[in-house]
Amino acid sequence: xxxxxxxxxxxxxxxxxxxxxxxxxxxxxxxxxxxxxxxxxxxxxxxxxxxxxxxxxxxxxxxxxxxxxxxxxxxxxxxxxxxxxxxxxxxxxxxxxxxxxxxxxxxxxxxxxxxxxxxxxxxxxxxxxxxxxxxxxxxxxxxxxxxxxxxxxxxxxxxxxxxxxxxxxxxxxxxxxxxxxxxxxxxxxxxxxxxxxxxxxxxxxxxxxxxxxxxxxxxxxxxxxxxxxxxxxxxxxxxxxxxxxxxxxxxxxxxxxxxxxxxxxxxxxxxxxxxxxxxxxxxxxxxxxxxxxxxxxxxxxxxxxxxxxxxxxxxxxxxxxxxxxxxxxxxxxxxxxxxxxxxxxxxxxxxxxxxxxxxx
Amino acid sequence: xxxxxxxxxxxxxxxxxxxxxxxxxxxxxxxxxxxxxxxxxxxxxxxxxxxxxxxxxxxxxxxxxxxxxxxxxxxxxxxxxxxxxxxxxxxxxxxxxxxxxxxxxxxxxxxxxxxxxxxxxxxxxxxxxxxxxxxxxxxxxxxxxxxxxxxxxxxxxxxxxxxxxxxxxxxxxxxxxxxxxxxxxxxxxxxxxxxxxxxxxxxxxxxxxxxxxxxxxxxxxxxxxxxxxxxxxxxxxxxxxxxxxxxxxxxxxxxxxxxxxxxxxxxxxxxxxxxxxxxxx
Numbered sequence: 001x002x003x004x005x006x007x008x009x010x011x012x013x014x015x016x017x018x019x020x021x022x023x024x025x026x027x028x029x030x031x032x033x034x035x036x037x038x039x040x041x042x043x044x045x046x047x048x049x050x051x052x053x054x055x056x057x058x059x060x061x062x063x064x065x066x067x068x069x070x071x072x073x074x075x076x077x078x079x080x081x082x083x084x085x086x087x088x089x090x091x092x093x094x095x096x097x098x099x100x101x102x103x104x105x106x107x108x109x110x111x112x113x114x115x116x117x118x119x120x121x122x123x124x125x126x127x128x129x130x131x132x133x134x135x136x137x138x139x140x141x142x143x144x145x146x147x148x149x150x151x152x153x154x155x156x157x158x159x160x161x162x163x164x165x166x167x168x169x170x171x172x173x174x175x176x177x178x179x180x181x182x183x184x185x186x187x188x189x190x191x192x193x194x195x196x197x198x199x200x201x202x203x204x205x206x207x208x209x210x211x212x213x214x215x216x217x218x219x220x221x222x223x224x225x226x227x228x229x230x231x232x233x234x235x236x237x238x239x240x241x242x243x244x245x246x247x248x249x250x251x252x253x254x255x256x257x258x259x260x261x262x263x264x265x266x267x268x269x270x271x272x273x274x275x276x277x278x279x280x281x282x283x284x285x286x287x288x289x290x291x292x293x294x295x296x297x298x299x300x301x302x303x304x305x306x307x308x309x310x311x312x313x314x315x316x317x318x319x320x321x322x323x324x325x326x327x328x329x330x331x332x333x334x335x336x337x338x339x340x341x342x343x344x345x346x347x348x349x350x351x352x353x354x355x356x357x358x359x360x
Numbered sequence: 361x362x363x364x365x366x367x368x369x370x371x372x373x374x375x376x377x378x379x380x381x382x383x384x385x386x387x388x389x390x391x392x393x394x395x396x397x398x399x400x401x402x403x404x405x406x407x408x409x410x411x412x413x414x415x416x417x418x419x420x421x422x423x424x425x426x427x428x429x430x431x432x433x434x435x436x437x438x439x440x441x442x443x444x445x446x447x448x449x450x451x452x453x454x455x456x457x458x459x460x461x462x463x464x465x466x467x468x469x470x471x472x473x474x475x476x477x478x479x480x481x482x483x484x485x486x487x488x489x490x491x492x493x494x495x496x497x498x499x500x501x502x503x504x505x506x507x508x509x510x511x512x513x514x515x516x517x518x519x520x521x522x523x524x525x526x527x528x529x530x531x532x533x534x535x536x537x538x539x540x541x542x543x544x545x546x547x548x549x550x551x552x553x554x555x556x557x558x559x560x561x562x563x564x565x566x567x568x569x570x571x572x573x574x575x576x577x578x579x580x581x582x583x584x585x586x587x588x589x590x591x592x593x594x595x596x597x598x599x600x601x602x603x604x605x606x607x608x609x610x611x612x613x614x615x616x617x618x619x620x621x622x623x624x625x626x627x628x629x630x631x632x633x634x635x636x637x638x639x640x641x
Contacts, residue, residue, distance in 0.1 A: 251469060252476075253546065254500070255469075255494075255497030259497045259498075260497065263493075264484070
């Protein structure tokens with residue numbers, strides 16, 4: 001075996017090598033035309049914005065986007081020839097579409113903050129609305145009762161729909177029984193049930209029959225109907241991703257099918273299953289119609305899931321947003337802001353739980 | 361191939377076995393009798409008769425697609441999990457047919473362990489958890505879990521590398537370590553037979569060598585049946601060899617079997633000679 005040796009001079013020049021990214025270097029005319037393609041449309045649109053009354057969305061979609069497409073197309077043609085044009089069209093559209101969704105999200109959160117932030121305060125989170133009328137100033141009252149209601153209803157809905165949803169997914173992917181196509185079809189059909197229909201259904205068979213009052217339980221049942229297909233379908237997808245090697249591996253160790261599913265397959269898909277639950281909660285947490293029908297409304301804080309009608313954040317928003325009192329409207333927007341923060345907190349918690357790794 | 365020709369081959373097989381009397385076999389632990397296998401309408405294996413003497417290593421060799429892996433999976437009833445799978449003949453374990461209606465496949469798989477081509481440790485468990493997973497999954501009760509972990513990991517040649525990090529995730533190990541972990545996992549339930557389906561095909565030479573040492577060591581107490589594409593490996597680890605072949609779309613069958621020294625040193629069949637010398641397959 002021979003060793004490679006360098007003479008001292010080569011060695012020194014090797015040690016002085018700097019890391020570079022040659023593929024990033026572009027001829028100057030590239031840089032120039034790309035800069036022009038970025039700056040010119042932006043300048044034109046800024047000028048129009050300052051001098052005319054064209055609404056911003058129209059300005060962006062009808063004027064800026066086509067202008068940017070043309071400018072990038074010309075720049076691409078100038079630098080890479082005709083084959084560059086298709087590239088530039090795809091890139092501009094992709095960037096535009098991603099920007100668009102970011103803008104939508106940012107403006108939703110922005111409008112919530114602008115209109116609702118003045119209603120949010122510590123007592124807004126913890127007090128209920130007893131003795132509070134729509135004209136009461138923001139110094140009094142809050143949505144504590146609605147937050148408790150929403151959490152209780154979502155908890156009950158999860159308690160019902162998560163086990164059933166996961167069991168359905170296990171039937172489809174693990175048991176692989178004869179009814180799989182039918183089960184899959186019904187789950188799919190169920191995801192198309194409008195939320196108001198779920199509410200009406202529970203109102204008819206649970207509340208109107210006198211079995212239960214309008215309550216957190218009845219509201220939870222309505223939510224469960226809406227959550228179930230989302231949980232089941234997402235769980236099915238993640239269970240399918242678990243390699244068959246693990247199933248045969250467990251069976252080869254003398255495991256029963258039930259133990260294989262409970263101790264190997266589901267733990268291996270844990271993160272995905274938590275995602276399935278998150279998606280289910282996200283699907284329902286803002287639904288208003290089912291709760292107007294099945295859970296009712298209340299100004300007091302209710303913790304008994306069966307006793308009496310209960311408030312929730314969506315129904316609180318619904319009841320306040322259209323009132324002719326600025327403070328009531330501000331409360332509604334404030335509640336919407338709190339609801340979105342609540343969802344963010346739930347998601348973060350679920351992610352943290354789901355990330356927990358084995359060992360250590 | 362005609363039936364007559366086939367019987368011809370079978371005769372040669374039997375001669376092959378007789379030729380191996382220089383290596384006296386112990387009592388038979390497992391035996392396949394006229395095992396034929398179908399996937400749907402397609403017959404993939406025909407009339408496989410092999411006896412596996414207790415505490416020996418038998419290598420199953422042959423080109424890809426000749427049904428070796430399929431055959432080994434009939435020995436612990438994993439074959440039946442594939443939709444459309446069918447089988448004829450019988451597989452005897454300690455003299456009893458494992459396909460008897462009264463036999464619980466879970467019970468069979470507990471005594472006939474298996475190691476797969478691709479290491480498949482359970483990702484949701486720690487190294488220690490993986491070793492003990494067979495006990496949990498099968499509901500088997502064994503005392504002194506710490507001892508079991510040390511014994512089986514030592515037997516699999518992994519103990520020294522992992523003894524200080526038994527609580528780490530199994531996924532942190534290298535491929536070769538994972539495969540030895542899976543072997544330890546299979547040993548923890550104390551199987552009488554260990555099936556190995558190309559256990560080294562995804563491993564580097566050093567890991568392969570370690571696993572081969574492990575196999576030789578284990579064969580003092582366990583009957584091992586190993587599928588391998590590596591001729592040198594078959595020679596190094598096995599006492600007996602069966603050569604499988606599937607010619608021109610015919611179902612796979614055993615061309616020749618017997619003591620490994622005979623199959624590699626003095627094969628009776630031209631096709632065996634060609635295969636073990638790397639002239640086809």
